[in-house]
Structures are given as C-alpha cells and as structure tokens.
Amino acid sequence: MKRTTVALGAILTAMVPATLTAQEVTLRLSHWIPPTISPATKGVDPWAASVMEASEGRIEIQIFPAQQLGRAPDHYDMAKDGIVDLSWVNPGYTAGRFPIYAATELPFMVEDSIEGAKAIHEWYMEYGAEQEMSDVKVCFIHPHAPGALHTQETVTGPDGVSGKNVRPAHATMARFVSLLGGGPVQVPAPEVREALSKGTAEAVTFPWGSMYDFNLTEEVPVHLDMPFYISAQVMVMNKASYDGLSDENKAVIDDHCTPEWSGRVAAGWHEDDMAAKDKLLADDSQTFNTPSEDEVAAWREAAAPLTEEWKEAVSAKGGDADAILDAYKAKLEEYGAAY
Template sequence: MKKTHVALGAILTAIVPATLTAQDVTLRLSHWVPPTISPATKGIQPWAESVMEASDGRIDIQIFPAQQLGKAPDHYDMARDGIVDLAWVNPGYTAGRFPIYALTEAPFMVDDSVEGAKAIHEWYAEYGAEQEMGDVKVCFVHPHAPGAFHSQKDVTSPEDVQGMNVRPAHATMARFVSLLGGGPVQVPAPEVREALSKGTAEAVTFPWGSMYDFNLTDEVPVHLDMPFYLSSQVMVMNKASYDSLSDENKAVIDEHCSPEWSGRVAAGWAEDDMAAKEKLMADEGQTFNTPTEEEVQSWIDAAAPLIDEWKEAVTDNGHDADAILAAYKEALEARDADY
C-alpha cells in the first residue's frame, strides 16, 4: 500500500486557527477634542493609521472623539480601568495627581514643542512613568507649540493679570494665575468658548490654533506675543489590553510608543499652530502685544515660585526633586528645546 507523507507544519496549519498566529484585534481609542481639529487630524489620527498599516491590518483602532465616551478629566482612569484601550490624557486636568509630570507644565521652560516632545518622552520614561503612571503604558507625549496668553484687553506684564478671571490650560497655569492675583476658571477645552461668552472668564492660555479650533477670535482678540507655556498631553494604553496582544502586535505598538513618534505627532500640531498665528497676525481685528525684554524677564521672575512649589510636591512624594529637575533641563538642552 502506498504511504503518503504530510508535513507536520501543514497539519498544524490546517487545524490551528489563523488568529493564534496572526492575531486580529480592535482597540478603542478615546479623546476629547473635535475630530476635525489639528491635535486629532495631525497627531492622533496619523498615529492610529500607522499602527494599523504597520500591523498589516491585524490591529484596528476605533477612534471616539469629542468626549463621546467620557469627560476630558476622566480619560486616564478610563484607560487604567479598561473602559477604553487607549486614551489621550491631559495630566494637568487632575491637579496633584502626577507631580513629576507637572514639571512639563511650568511656563518659560520649552520653546520648541517638537524636539521638546522627544525630550519629555525620554526624560519621563526614566524619571516618572513607572512612578506615577505605572498602571498604564505610556505611548507618546503630545504637546502643542508653546501657547500664549489671549485676552479681551491688553496684557503685557504680570501685574496686568491682577483681578482678571483666566481660564488656565492646566493646574500649574491655574496656580500661576492665582500667584499673579487673578482668578482661575477651570473648565475643559471644549467648554472655553461658553465661559468666555458668558463673562465667566476674560482671558485664556491656549495654543494659537485653538483660536480657530474653538472659534475664539471674537472672544479674546488680544494676544501676548511670547512663548508662554506648554501643555503636553499623553497617549496611554490599558495594560491588560497591551498584555493580551500577540508578540507580533506588541512589537507594532512598541514601535509606535517612542520619542520619535512623540516628535512626529507634535510636529503636525505645531505646524497648524504656527499657521494659525500667521493668520491671526494678518487679521486686522486681532491685536498683538510684544513684551519688552524687561517685561519678559518679569514674567520669568514671577513664575519662579512655581518651581519651588513643584519641588516641594515632588519631595513630599518621596522623589529627588533636584535630580529630576536637572535631568529635565538636560534633556531639553540636549534637544535644543530649552527656553
């Protein structure tokens, strides 16, 4: 009788489901900005598309924008608890929760958001990610170009903020407003226009592009033309979602959770911010105030207590604040992103 020899690999291929060797998975990604504005279209969307392409379609990412699945301040917990697989988080929306990362919110530290994004990623991976975001996987940091102070009246020096109600970008900027004698009005970005139109706030610290993204050109047409602060969002992933991936798919995610990708997602946002600034400058209805060198120094001096407060908070959490601050400055200098 004739014997037929069948390769063992062929038998296994016939009986083992393909999903065990080339896993297909759908990840739910939530963020809190409208899907048409630059942080989404120039950062989050290209990142998700690249993940899907690099995985040859094995990883599908469903994006839920504009707070569809939860409020902006809840996004870290949404990822941690597995409500979503991926979440775009503003750590500054939860004051005191991430004291190390709060250093990125200090004004007058970063003047290049693209190289700064890479520096922040490298620094935080070593000095903070496991310590205070250890229950998620940090994928990338996503700052806008250095934001500015936008108001309904002229503001050129720290003294001008006294008595003003200001919507701050994050907890550190809220503290700065308080130090200057102003009143912080803390609402998420999608609710800023309402606060300004109702008179709850008279000014806002925002990236340039947000003037158009949130239709604010008539609400705050006066701009302080100096790099003022940074707000650096973070894309985080649920750990169980990551751990459940095949090794092949984990490699794709790892490739997209890097300092290089932090720079790439920041670049699109920065380009849009600078284009928006140029558009504003060409608009006769907008006013730009350029501070003198003395006024710039007065702003920097006024912000000095924020670093002292940051050091105290970090030390109280058991960390070496001086070493962390020195490492942050070194990382920025190495990328030529320091103020």
C-alpha cells in the first residue's frame, strides 16, 4: 500500500482523502532538543512509538530533533503553517502570545509535575486552547519536574538575584528576574552553557536533569532546593494534517491526545529529573540550599506582581482572569499537584 506524507497544510491534505479507511501516512514531528536527553527519550519518542504501534503500522512518525527544521521559538508556527505535521512547543518562548497559558509559568504553583500535567491539560482545554491555540490540535501538555534556581554563588532569598544576569526558563521568569533587579538573558536551552561559560549569564532557572543534559554542573554548582517553577511544553498538530487522516487514524491520534497521556509523558521526564537531583546531591562539588519559611514567604511576596500582570494581560484579551486563575488553582488542588 502506498504511504502518503502528510505535511504542508491543505495542499497535501487534498491528496489524502479523509474517507480512506486503511490509510498509511507519514507524519513529520519536529522538536528543538538533542535526541539523547530525557524530554525526547522519555517523552516524545515513546509517545510517537505508541502512536505507530496503536495504528498497526498505518501511521509512521519521522522525528527531526535539535532544531533541524527550525528554531525553538518558531515551532508553534511550523505546525500551524504546515511546515511540519507535529511540533513540540515551549509557549514561553513567545512572550505575550498565549496569555492564558502563561498561568503555568507563574512561580511557586506546582509541586507534582505528573499530576500537574493532567491538571494543566484539563484546565487548558476548557479555558484556553480554543481561545489561544485554535489553529492547531493540542495533543498533550507536560512539564518537567519543578525546576530550580542554579547559581554560581549562594542565593536563598529574592534579594540575592539583584545585579545578576540570569537565563530564565520562559517569559514570565524573565519578568520575575527583572522585578528582582536582575538581568534576563534569553537564549534557547541548547545555548545556555555557552552563555554561562562566556559570562553572559551567572545563573539559570532549569530542571534538575538539565544540569547533566547540557553539562552545567561546573558552571552553576549551587542549587536552591525548592519547587521554583515549571515550564510546560505542548505537542501540537497541524489541523489540516489531522483533518486529512482517515477516521481510523484520527481515533489513534485522539487516544494519544489526553490528560492521561500528558501525565505519562511527564512521568518519564520527572523520573529522569529526580535521578539527576539525587546524583547532584551525592556530588560533593555541588551545594544545595533550602530556603527558610521566611525566605519562601519572601519569594512568594516578590512574585505577587507577576500574577497581577498576568491578570491584566488576560483581561486585555477579554478573558475573565480571576475565574481562569481560580479554575487553574482548583484543578491543581483536585489532582494534589499544588505547591
């Protein structure tokens, strides 16, 4: 049976009749991380393998890692415009574009990333996806285990960020660094080590596993041990590519675009993050600092303006910010994921 490549939006969609029941297709999936690190090996790759297995060979997924097909900040538009069929997106790389989703970027909100992934999926599909990502199909949403602040010298309270250049995880964290008197250095994850080694940045907000994924243990060996933030990535699919599938193949994709799959993908990344943290704890060259209760309270107080700014951004787009944020917090509580 002839295999059809689905890409480039409606042009190729016309070549793939939706009524074809035994349709074989090849989907191009792009992401921007090295193929050997946990988000790929424990997240994207198993998900793609499961899709192919569940389709009994009708769906083949070709994976293009490490920005081969485009820069990290371009991945949402790559899927939207049909350059690829599927892409793994960090919405935080495009400041202001997804204001509702940016609630996931607010610090000190999530403690359990696995249950948090399910909570975020359910919340966003109800309160934000149709408003902000209606031009793609949202498949799954998954954060890493709560990330930390990694520095070259001890920082336990928010005053310690003042005067430091920090590579933030996303736009909200960049704003937080600015509020604290630091300078945000915004580069994609694969470029962080270069920024640190050249002195462009002195600290980074990153998941635990990234210390090894990007070889940063010598650059920033001091770690603030608290659930500082999450960055939740999204797998999205070009709508024309999805619409061009047979009903049989659509069902396979739908079965892999669920809160349960969000949790499953997050679990693999969480496992590797926790293993990396344990390895760091056992390394005498690494320093861990736990903030006091007063310091935790100071961090929360320092972050309060971020919530108000988030509300203003959502309200400016016509959203009921209080209701949306209350729903987000309630969903995290429902799943036992709140910090």
